[in-house]
Amino acid sequence: MSTKVETFQYDDDIVRKFVGATLLWGAVAMLVGVIIAIQLAWPAANLDLPYTTFGRLRPLHTNAAIFAFAGNAVFAAVYYSSQRLLKARLFSDKLSQAHFWGWQGIIVSAALTLPFGITQSREYAELEWPIDLAIAAVWVIFAINFFGTIAKRRERHIYVAIWFYIATVITVAILHIFNNIWVIAGPTKSYSVYAGVQDAFMQWWYGHNAVAFFLTTPFLGLMYYYLPKAANRPVFSYRLSILHFWSLVFIYIWAGPHHLHYTALPEWASTLGMLFSVMLWMPSWGGMINGLLTLRGAWNKVARDPVLKFFVVGITFYGMSTFEGPLLSIKSVNSLSHYTDWTIAHVHSGALGWNGFMTFGLVYWLAPRIFQTKELYSKKLAEAHFWIGTIGILFYIVAIYAAGVTQGLMWRAFDESGRLAYPNFVETVTEIIPMYWVRVVGGVMYLVGMFLAAGNVFMTWRNRPEKYEDPIAEAPPLGEDTGPDRAPVPALAAAGGMLPTAYKIAYFVEAKWHRIWERKALKFSLWVGAAVIVASLFEIIPTFLIKSNVPTIASVQPYQPLELYGRDIYLAEGCYNCHSQMIRPFRAETERYGEYSKPGEFVYDHPFQWGSRRIGPDLHRIGGKYSHMWHVRHMKNPQDVVDLSIMPGYPHMFDDDIDYPAIQPRVDAMAMLGVPYGKAVTSAEEMARAQAEQIRQEIIAEGGPDLKDKDIIALIAYLQRLGTDIFKAPPNKEGSSESPTASVVR
């Protein structure tokens, strides 16, 4: 036993900072959420400004909620609990500060780019490449600081909460890097190297696992620390928590494809995703029960303590959403739920109930400790927050579940004569507008709760002592790991007459190796990383490399330069937030939208734009469906063409000019990705001008205005091209097809 004792103090300054940021950005994220909820119920709230349309603000809301609100909460929670679980001050105060300020800088730059249409247009990974690089840098800083702390720990065993944090740090890094591999086409413009099916696969591998490792594992980690602290008793079963951890790490990573049922994704991949999702039921509920049973015999405390109330409801929502997630991954359920508000309700029961309430419980528990006031400013206010928040969530999700199921059923309803019962899409929208208003009410209640929390913590902060006094702890440093498990082989062999090989077998069978690497942070991390990477590779490689999975279609050709530019407008406006480009092979869909989508149709789509929610109709077969003039009128003011439409107008497309010189570098970037761009590689601008002129003349011929060189022309070029290639004759070998871009050898 070492007699040398070290003294140390924890760094709570960084925790105070992250808690403040959590509350600030939480209020912003939820405020934007309320605004876009109002926009859906009352389209005039889009204000006819390019910066405030739903398509641009919705990514701001999701990114702020996930990365700013939940992100800062996670950092606060991790930094406070890790120091105490490891009995060591954070590795470097400077890195902590760099982490904090770097992360806030990223959030600010997100807020300054997304409303301006600077986006990759891939859900939850919208931020453009310079910000992606900054995220990677800050994450590395976080990782060094975190692992550095583990390395200098004074507690031998690494507590399970830290395991969850380790999984988060490693996996988020992997997800972020592999999902953001792009080719740069300008200072604020990049194209995903993946196209179509592969891009969809990567994106949902990322999207799904971001939910798993950004919104689930860190929150479970904090549950395993803060719940025992708040209840003042150990977790119900520590062994169950270990099982919980490993099953999540092993199973979660495989489940991503369940976001892509009945799409152009190969059948086996989506079935695999479904199976693994269903398997997730067990560990998730195991985790929930473990959390709730921790409070056995302490339920009287729950009645008195708002912190525990938030935790109990938060954990219950974890159970509910992890029950619902696998349910939604079952193909037949998914065929109804997908593209409807059901998904939105599911996500919000998780985000508001689980992430939100765990965060609030955490913040209320932390506030009197980090500000050293002994008590929270007002327990009553926290109680009020709890009730208004809970009722707000219920308003929100009940209304939106109803809206989702209603609209889903309306989409697939046929009348007696076998025709669509609601052929007009907008009918299915107006039906659910009342629920959208109920959602606004629920969202406002939740937002009010958020402000109560911010006020309460602010007042607690005002009661802080003049100077913080951090207690000094004492503990011996960890020496070499000489646990009882490591009897030297020869000694043991001599004593028991055991052969070294037999000893090794016994050593393995008794799983002493596991005990050792549970204690070795580095080895442990490598194993977690290996589990995640191997599973991901096995899941991803076949789609990338096995040709039969994406049959090519000879008539599918690259976009013309002007169409590509028009597509970039589609991306910048965030059209994917409301419109899918993926017609599933169901009669209800082919009747409504046209021929179902084939994997081979998307081979030039960098990035894919399948979307995940149909607030408006699918657009994959929009090409040629309407006249140019219809699109002109529709984009200027949708209600002129579709009465009761909730789409915002895009008058700025009639003012902004096409940036012709910007087209060539974009075509070049695409060519670099292997898109066979033929002569467009040298004359993209010229070709774009010619096509724009042609469309301009066609619009005038239809009796429309002269829209020379306006953005709207490029957008129409793209929309009229969408989904039309499979009906064309394939180009012949010499390249003398209708498409001048196709003149390149495959």
Add this chain to the structure above:
Amino acid sequence: MGLSGIMGKAGLEIYPQIGLIIFLAVFAGVVWNTFRKGRKAELEEAGRIPLDDFTPVHEREGDRDEVTP
């Protein structure tokens, strides 16, 4: 023939299934190891780590009797 053509002909379809089995086997190993009798006391002690923010769990008073013999 491009890379994807070669890979397509290489018969790799079996590997995801092998990967799956390896995963399940390792997972089963972890489950068994966690719930083995011999580890009960040790892991119960570990579960008490959060309860004291300043003293490592094996240094605490009163926990002695629970430590693995």
